[in-house]
Amino acid sequence: MSLSQSSKSPNRDQELTQTEAFDILSNVRRRHALHYLLSHKDGTNIGELSRQLAAWENGESLEQVTADERRRVYVSLHQTHLPRMDEAGILHYENSRDTIELTERGESLQVYMEVVQDNDIPWSEFYLGLSGISSALVAAVWFGVPSFSLLPDLTWGAIIVTMFTITSAVNVYYAEQRRLGTEGPPPELN
Known part of the structure; x- marks a missing residue:
């Protein structure tokens, strides 16, 4: 039409x-x-x-x-x-x-x-926190903090990349569920 x-x-x-x-x-x-x-x-x-x-x-x-x-x-x-x-x-x-x-x-x-449920935080804030944790991890490895020197530096890098990959995949999944125009009721009613 x-x-x-x-x-x-x-x-x-x-x-x-x-x-x-x-x-x-x-x-x-x-x-x-x-x-x-x-x-x-x-x-x-x-x-x-x-x-x-x-x-x-x-x-x-x-x-x-x-x-x-x-x-x-x-x-x-x-x-x-x-x-x-x-x-x-x-x-x-x-x-x-x-x-x-x-x-x-x-x-x-x-x-x-961006529909943010009552008990959720916006993904932008979540990624900011994850970046802070990653920075602290890198700093601990860089300064040779004893418990962080048990694993090779490359392993810590892989752990950080894995954390971001998993959270990004979850973010994409939830964003699709909360997208306007998807099947079912509006996201704010879920």
């Missing part, structure tokens, strides 16, 4: 500013809509979107969503969120046809969405 470009947003070819991106992403319903649209590249309609968002928001399956729950989400999307996202160039929303299609601008919002 190909939708015409909205006349409201002449800046669709420009990158979103960080302020615009955070404004759009500041609302949980818009984040959930973005997650759904990222996994439905061919677009969707407002009925399907409102039903799925109602299911996620109420912790229910699609079959359990009541008409009232779906209608509340539908009205909110139709009157507020979809027009706002269309105006920002995040998606194309044709009100008369109720069709919704994500734009390249909308896909670019992915970079702002």
Whole structure:
């Protein structure tokens, strides 16, 4: 489905500013809509979107969503969120046809969405700590601290490289699980 470009947003070819991106992403319903649209590249309609968002928001399956729950989400999307996202160039929303299609601008919002669970630390902080430990290890070997001289220097280097390789592989795995647009509910609901 190909939708015409909205006349409201002449800046669709420009990158979103960080302020615009955070404004759009500041609302949980818009984040959930973005997650759904990222996994439905061919677009969707407002009925399907409102039903799925109602299911996620109420912790229910699609079959359990009541008409009232779906209608509340539908009205909110139709009157507020979809027009706002269309105006920002995040998606194309044709009100008369109720069709919704994500734009390249909308896909670019992915970079702002590092989901960090309550008890987790950001990976950047984890790697900083791992670098600190590695530096301390290298310093201990360099200065000949007795317990660190039991193994050859090359072994310590291999240990450090192995630590970074394993943590990088785990990081890639978890990043894929928390990526917007993957199967299932949005990462913040997992």
